[in-house]
Each structure stands twice: as structure tokens, then as C-alpha cells.
Amino acid sequence: xxxxxxxxxxxxxxxxxxQADTTRLTFDLEVEAGDIVALIGPSGAGKSTLLAMVxxxxxxxxxxxxxxxxxxxxxxxxxxxxxxxxxxxNLFPHLSVFENIxxxxxxxxxxxxxxxxxxxxxxxxxxxxKYLDRLPEQLSGGQKQRVALARCLIRKRPLLLLDExxxxxxxxxxxxxxxxxxxxxREQQTSVLxxxxxxxxxxxxxxxxxxxxxxxxxxxxxxxxxxxxxxDKELKKYLGC
Numbered sequence: 001x002x003x004x005x006x007x008x009x010x011x012x013x014x015x016x017x018x019q020a021d022t023t024r025l026t027f028d029l030e031v032e033a034g035d036i037v038a039l040i041g042p043s044g045a046g047k048s049t050l051l052a053m054v055x056x057x058x059x060x061x062x063x064x065x066x067x068x069x070x071x072x073x074x075x076x077x078x079x080x081x082x083x084x085x086x087x088x089x090n091l092f093p094h095l096s097v098f099e100n101i102x103x104x105x106x107x108x109x110x111x112x113x114x115x116x117x118x119x120x121x122x123x124x125x126x127x128x129x130k131y132l133d134r135l136p137e138q139l140s141g142g143q144k145q146r147v148a149l150a151r152c153l154i155r156k157r158p159l160l161l162l163d164e165x166x167x168x169x170x171x172x173x174x175x176x177x178x179x180x181x182x183x184x185x186r187e188q189q190t191s192v193l194x195x196x197x198x199x200x201x202x203x204x205x206x207x208x209x210x211x212x213x214x215x216x217x218x219x220x221x222x223x224x225x226x227x228x229x230x231x232d233k234e235l236k237k238y239l240g241c
């Protein structure tokens with residue numbers, strides 16, 4: 001469903017000798033329909049760069065990116081068949097929960113009766129139906145992320161990108177949100193690509209895991225096998241084995 005073929009980005013490295021002033025990141029990855037894939041690795045390894053290129057916020061230097069067989073590496077972010085959930089929920093403070101979810105359907109909130117019914121259904125699925133009339137400032141952190149998740153899911157895009165959206169939540173609430181994403185993704189047959197610094201979160205939600213180190217995917221396979229029976233030297237070091 002998602003294929004990265006030699007997707008490459010280079011950037012200047014400050015305060016380095018001239019011969020080493022450029023860092024090159026190159027990614028190859030295949031994600032099947034309905035897969036949940038965790039991207040793990042040390043800070044600066046390239047996880048966020050990979051996600052930014054898939055989302056369209058960062059243009060690759062070379063290589064190809066396809067979703068459902070469609071080459072999209074030069075499309076604008078708004079044109080890509082995906083949704084993105086950040087740690088910062090990106091809710092509009094002057095709009096109600098209902099309206100914030102509705103933005104996922106129409107940026108001008110020109111909503112049909114069917115759209116309005118779908119918003120109520122989406123809110124119900126993530127457990128915030130009774131808060132539809134509230135403003136974001138009246139919600140807890142977990143409730144705000146549920147609103148943002150409902151806005152993503154109502155778009156019914158085949159790919160959902162998660163950029164550590166629940167890392168600021170307490171452990172019990174984070175576990176609950178991860179399980180909710182897993183359930184909803186399975187129901188909608190949505191593929192998920194999730195950046196996380198937590199191997200525990202990867203084990204909770206992801207069937208597959210990619211370990212990124214020094215701008216490349218060093219290990220890719222079943223999450224449980226990779227994290228509980230690591231063989232790669234860099235991965236062992238990352239996990240503290």
C-alpha cells in the first residue's frame with residue numbers, strides 16, 4: 001500500500017569539516033494495506049525525516065514514493081491520500097469540537113446533513129460525543145487528542161501517520177489511545193506509520209517495526225521478534241541489551 005524506493009534526502013551538517021558537512025538519508029520500505037508499522041531509533045536517526053517526506057512537508061532529493069500504486073512524492077501535502085496526527089493536536093481554539101472534527105471533511109465547514117451525522121458517529125467512536133459543543137480549552141489533553149483522532153479518521157484516508165501523538169499523556173491514557181487507534185485502524189482497514197521512542201508502545205500497537213539508524217532502515221520485520229529477540233548490533237545498543 002505504501003512503498004518507499006530509495007527515497008533520499010540530504011542536508012548540511014553544521015559545525016562539521018567540509019568533507020563531512022552533508023548527511024544523506026535513504027529509505028526503502030514497503031507497508032501492506034492494514035499494516036501498523038512502528039518507526040523506532042535514536043534521536044537524529046531520520047525517523048521524522050522519513051515521516052515528513054511521506055506527508056509531503058519535505059521534498060525528497062531522489063527516489064519514489066507511492067501510495068496504493070499512485071506516485072505521490074511531488075504532490076502537495078493536502079493532495080496526498082493520508083492523515084497525520086501530531087503530538088500537538090492542532091485544534092482551532094475558537095471552534096467547537098464538532099467544528100474541529102468537521103474540518104476533516106471540509107476546510108470551510110460547508111457540511112451536508114450526512115457529513116454532520118458522520119461527525120457525530122466519529123465522535124462517538126472515540127468517546128467524545130458528549131463534548132461536541134465544547135471548545136478545546138474546556139478539554140483535557142487526552143480529550144483533545146481524541147478530537148484530533150476523530151478528525152483524521154473521518155477523512156477515511158488509506159494511510160494514517162502518527163508522530164508521537166500520545167507521548168505527553170500518562171501511561172494508562174497512552175495505552176488506551178494506542179489501543180483505540182489499533183481498533184479503529186483495523187475497522188477501517190487503514191495502514192498506520194507511527195514514529196515512537198518507546199519500544200513498549202511499538203509492542204502494544206504495531207505488527208511490524210522498522211529500526212532506523214544513521215539515515216537507513218537497518219532492521220524491518222515482526223515487532224515482537226525484532227524487539228524481544230534483537231540480533232542487529234545497533235538495535236541491541238539502542239534497546240540496552
